[in-house]
Amino acid sequence: MKAKILIIGGGGMGTSIALHAATRCDPLDEPVVLIERDRLGAGSSGRSGAIVHAAYSDRALCGMARDSLKQYMHLTTHTGRSVGHRKTGVLILSGDSKEEREHHHADFEMQRSLGINAEELDAEAIRARVPGIEVDDDAIGIWQADGGYLEPSRTIETFARLARERGATTRTGITGPRVLVEDGRVVGVETDQGRFEAEHVVLAIGAWTPVLLEQLGVKWPLRVLRTEEHFVTMPPVDISDEDEGFQDHGGGGHEARFVPDPLETLPVAHPVVIDRENCFHIRCDPQEERSRVGRLGFKRLPELDGPLGPTEQASAEFSDWARGSVAKRLPFYADMEDRGSNASHITVTPDGRGIVGEVPEVKGLWVVTGFSGLDYTLAPSIGEGLVQMILGKPVSAFDPSFFAPDRFSGEG
Numbered sequence: 001m002k003a004k005i006l007i008i009g010g011g012g013m014g015t016s017i018a019l020h021a022a023t024r025c026d027p028l029d030e031p032v033v034l035i036e037r038d039r040l041g042a043g044s045s046g047r048s049g050a051i052v053h054a055a056y057s058d059r060a061l062c063g064m065a066r067d068s069l070k071q072y073m074h075l076t077t078h079t080g081r082s083v084g085h086r087k088t089g090v091l092i093l094s095g096d097s098k099e100e101r102e103h104h105h106a107d108f109e110m111q112r113s114l115g116i117n118a119e120e121l122d123a124e125a126i127r128a129r130v131p132g133i134e135v136d137d138d139a140i141g142i143w144q145a146d147g148g149y150l151e152p153s154r155t156i157e158t159f160a161r162l163a164r165e166r167g168a169t170t171r172t173g174i175t176g177p178r179v180l181v182e183d184g185r186v187v188g189v190e191t192d193q194g195r196f197e198a199e200h201v202v203l204a205i206g207a208w209t210p211v212l213l214e215q216l217g218v219k220w221p222l223r224v225l226r227t228e229e230h231f232v233t234m235p236p237v238d239i240s241d242e243d244e245g246f247q248d249h250g251g252g253g254h255e256a257r258f259v260p261d262p263l264e265t266l267p268v269a270h271p272v273v274i275d276r277e278n279c280f281h282i283r284c285d286p287q288e289e290r291s292r293v294g295r296l297g298f299k300r301l302p303e304l305d306g307p308l309g310p311t312e313q314a315s316a317e318f319s320d321w322a323r324g325s326v327a328k329r330l331p332f333y334a335d336m337e338d339r340g341s342n343a344s345h346i347t348v349t350p351d352g353r354g355i356v357g358e359v360p361e362v363k364g365l366w367v368v369t370g371f372s373g374l375d376y377t378l379a380p381s382i383g384e385g386l387v388q389m390i391l392g393k394p395v396s397a398f399d400p401s402f403f404a405p406d407r408f409s410g411e412g
């Protein structure tokens with residue numbers, strides 16, 4: 001089989017790239033193939049909280065997050081398939097120092113200037129959005145009504161299914177890929193199930209990227225960090241407060257062209273809350289009748305030697321911190337029972353910006369990694385822009401120099 005574009009890795013990034021590639025390539029003349037060594041979503045994408053919003057401080061990332069959010073919101077209308085985007089709204093609470101409050105306001109102005117659906121809230125409006133929340137009378141927040149979270153496995157399944165509907169091939173259980181290079185140019189991949197010839201190979205293998213790059217003598221300063229989440233019972237939902245109560249349309253889950261995907265309307269106890277003062281985020285996970293609490297930012301996360309396996313749990317110390325932080329802000333969680341935890345990994349670069357682009361040393365080899373936990377937030381824009389780059393088209397999804405890998409050449 002000769003692929004125009006061969007993607008290695010079936011997480012959120014790989015499947016988004018496969019979808020965008022399949023949308024633009026002719027299935028007969030320019031085949032798109034994705035190979036995954038395990039099952040789709042076996043990496044950190046499958047364990048993600050998958051919160052999505054466009055409330056960042058960086059203008060470039062905000063623009064991409066805005067566009068990605070639009071793709072998620074309109075996917076069902078355009079394709080009849082859903083990513084389980086539960087639009088709960090996202091509340092971002094400012095830190096309490098003068099400097100943080102000024103930044104917060106500047107972020108809000110910038111987001112509005114990009115056409116992002118954002119509202120600035122005072123303490124009274126915050127309390128109205130999240131009944132029971134504890135904030136000082138001078139608290140400020142940003143409200144993004146279009147934000148919420150995705151159901152990670154539904155997102156990956158939908159991206160992969162749509163890619164296949166457009167002619168792509170996805171193959172799981174293919175191990176040991178070795179990138180084949182001739183005269184400085186990719187020619188394909190050797191695997192335990194034979195050789196795949198390919199004009200372009202994309203590494204979308206997240207925290208495993210250094211392993212395959214090192215086989216080619218390429219070393220970048222990527223770090224893998226441990227990320228944890230603590231789970232606690234979701235508080236009861238007052239259905240009468242819900243404008244979109246859950247209705248089981250009996251559709252079985254996937255084809256959502258004429259009925260909403262039940263995952264998109266499940267009642268939640270409160271919107272996503274991102275608390276910059278106490279450094280946590282929390283989102284409801286109504287399918288599991290629990291809420292997921294994570295730590296904000298990645299500067300204090302422990303570094304790992306490599307990716308974590310699929311059954312890791314958070315440390316007792318993290319769970320204590322998560323419970324305490326949430327109960328301070330949302331006291332109605334104080335009496336909720338613990339419901340386990342989750343630990344996985346994210347991949348980061350020295351400047352905190354992801355990598356998207358061609359490996360300078362190997363023509364036709366492309367890498368996507370290092371998104372520090374913004375992967376779902378950006379995956380549609382990344383998929384779109386990377387495919388534009390590969391096909392030599394003008395790149396409208398982002399500025400390629402922002403993510404260019406050559407900024408790390410020789411730094412490994």
Ligand SMILES: Cc1cc2nc3c(=O)[nH]c(=O)nc-3n(C[C@H](O)[C@H](O)[C@H](O)COP(=O)(O)OP(=O)(O)OC[C@H]3O[C@@H](n4cnc5c(N)ncnc54)[C@H](O)[C@@H]3O)c2cc1C
Nearest residue numbers: 009011012013037043044045048051206344374375376377
């Ligand atoms: C606890 C947690 C919470 C998070 N919360 C959010 C959030 O709220 N919002 C957000 O946007 N992001 C969040 N993230 C980040 C994000 O979801 C993931 O880190 C991201 O999806 C990684 O995507 P990926 O496709 O690059 O990598 P992965 O999902 O790790 O996928 C890589 C795939 O490549 C495969 N693979 C590896 N090596 C090979 C090989 N040699 N051959 C073939 N296949 C291979 C793996 O099996 C895997 O399936 C969170 C992450 C974690 C861990």
